[in-house]
Amino acid sequence: MADFGGAELEAFRTEVRSWLEANYPPELRQPDAKTDPEAVWGGRAFEGSQDPQIVWMRRMAQKGWTAPTWPKDYGGGGLSPQQARVLDQELSAGRYRPALLSFGLWMLGPVLLEYASEEQMKEHLPKIVKGEIRWCQGYSEPGAGSDLAGLQTRCVDKGDHWQIDGSKIWTSYANRADWCFCLVRTDPSKKHEGISFVLIDMASPGVETRPIRLISGESPFCETFFTEVKIPKGNLVGRLNGGWEIAKRLLQYERQNISAGFGEGGTAGGASGDLAQIARRYLPDESGRLADGDLRRRITENKMDFQALRQTIARSAAESRAGNGPSAATSIIKYAAAELAKQRSELMIEAMGGHGLGWEGEGFSAPEIAAVRGWLRTKANSIEGGTSEINLNVVAKRVLGLPDPK
Numbered sequence: 001m002a003d004f005g006g007a008e009l010e011a012f013r014t015e016v017r018s019w020l021e022a023n024y025p026p027e028l029r030q031p032d033a034k035t036d037p038e039a040v041w042g043g044r045a046f047e048g049s050q051d052p053q054i055v056w057m058r059r060m061a062q063k064g065w066t067a068p069t070w071p072k073d074y075g076g077g078g079l080s081p082q083q084a085r086v087l088d089q090e091l092s093a094g095r096y097r098p099a100l101l102s103f104g105l106w107m108l109g110p111v112l113l114e115y116a117s118e119e120q121m122k123e124h125l126p127k128i129v130k131g132e133i134r135w136c137q138g139y140s141e142p143g144a145g146s147d148l149a150g151l152q153t154r155c156v157d158k159g160d161h162w163q164i165d166g167s168k169i170w171t172s173y174a175n176r177a178d179w180c181f182c183l184v185r186t187d188p189s190k191k192h193e194g195i196s197f198v199l200i201d202m203a204s205p206g207v208e209t210r211p212i213r214l215i216s217g218e219s220p221f222c223e224t225f226f227t228e229v230k231i232p233k234g235n236l237v238g239r240l241n242g243g244w245e246i247a248k249r250l251l252q253y254e255r256q257n258i259s260a261g262f263g264e265g266g267t268a269g270g271a272s273g274d275l276a277q278i279a280r281r282y283l284p285d286e287s288g289r290l291a292d293g294d295l296r297r298r299i300t301e302n303k304m305d306f307q308a309l310r311q312t313i314a315r316s317a318a319e320s321r322a323g324n325g326p327s328a329a330t331s332i333i334k335y336a337a338a339e340l341a342k343q344r345s346e347l348m349i350e351a352m353g354g355h356g357l358g359w360e361g362e363g364f365s366a367p368e369i370a371a372v373r374g375w376l377r378t379k380a381n382s383i384e385g386g387t388s389e390i391n392l393n394v395v396a397k398r399v400l401g402l403p404d405p406k
Helices: 006-023 052-063 081-093 103-115 118-130 243-260 275-282 293-322 330-357 366-382 388-399
Strands: 135-138 154-157 161-168 179-185 195-201 207-212 221-232
Touching: 006 052, 006 081, 052 118, 103 118, 103 135, 103 179, 103 243, 161 179, 161 195, 179 243, 195 221, 195 243, 243 330, 275 293, 275 330, 293 330, 330 366, 330 388
Parallel strands: 135 179, 154 179
Antiparallel strands: 154 161, 161 221, 179 195, 207 221
């Protein structure tokens, strides 16, 4: 992809702005737009749907702008990094909704571009771009969480197909997913070198999912069971027993995208809104400022740290686009993001006082109930995508080059 100078980029910006204005469904401009909240994830369930969110997704996908930097040969936009930044800026400036949220875009697609065969890329990447298939991630198991390489889900060569037997846990949205990218054991005699990376159609006989109810009252995670599940030989990505390399690479993309979801007002950081404004609402002094000076100081520090984090994420993303994808530094960002998000939510609950204890009922507003449930949700921030302890180990070994403890 060629670099674009100032004049070319400004011409592209004008083109993007005009296209977005002309193609954004007018229904989505309304604050109370009636859309299915699951529509933004796409998938088979929305085939033929005329939900405004799906219409928006299809229009963006037709341009390849749901995956702007992916090659056009696989349905992507073929944009340069500079053009992709312009598109991001215009989407943000116009307050356009995301066209598509997708584990396929954030995690699977990038590793397919690196490790998959040409046939696999042509089969799966265009469907990811179009939002036709919703993906889930089959990594953690009941006995293999932080020690992921200890996984035991078996994948046995049956001649003309692979047979999968075992279970996964904390599989996000598995009950809504169409396909799963999954780590399986193909050689029980080796640990890291006995793992392979496969793709599984969730509609296959023998696949069962059970949602897990969390303390927040939600059930985004599932147990997933595989019983004599048959998958084609062509669903193995990369080389046999070479899945650990792909797994580590995918985790870098996952941590990069989890970190990008954190921020002031971001849902990963608890309830939405500006933390200082929310605190002033509950603890104002005579002049309207936040009355508690110590709390004011801690909120300010958190806001400053988040600003520094956002700048670091932006720099890391630019380096990733200019180089060969994300590096081990994503573990630094993911760790910091998780800690700051938990801190932000704790500060919000502290500022709300008794109003931050609401679970349900007329005595509490919807934002107050969302805040306490969001506070509970942030406890998972230091677990998902690799625990904080694991990420600190990665930083120590891969970034700082420290030796293993004796």
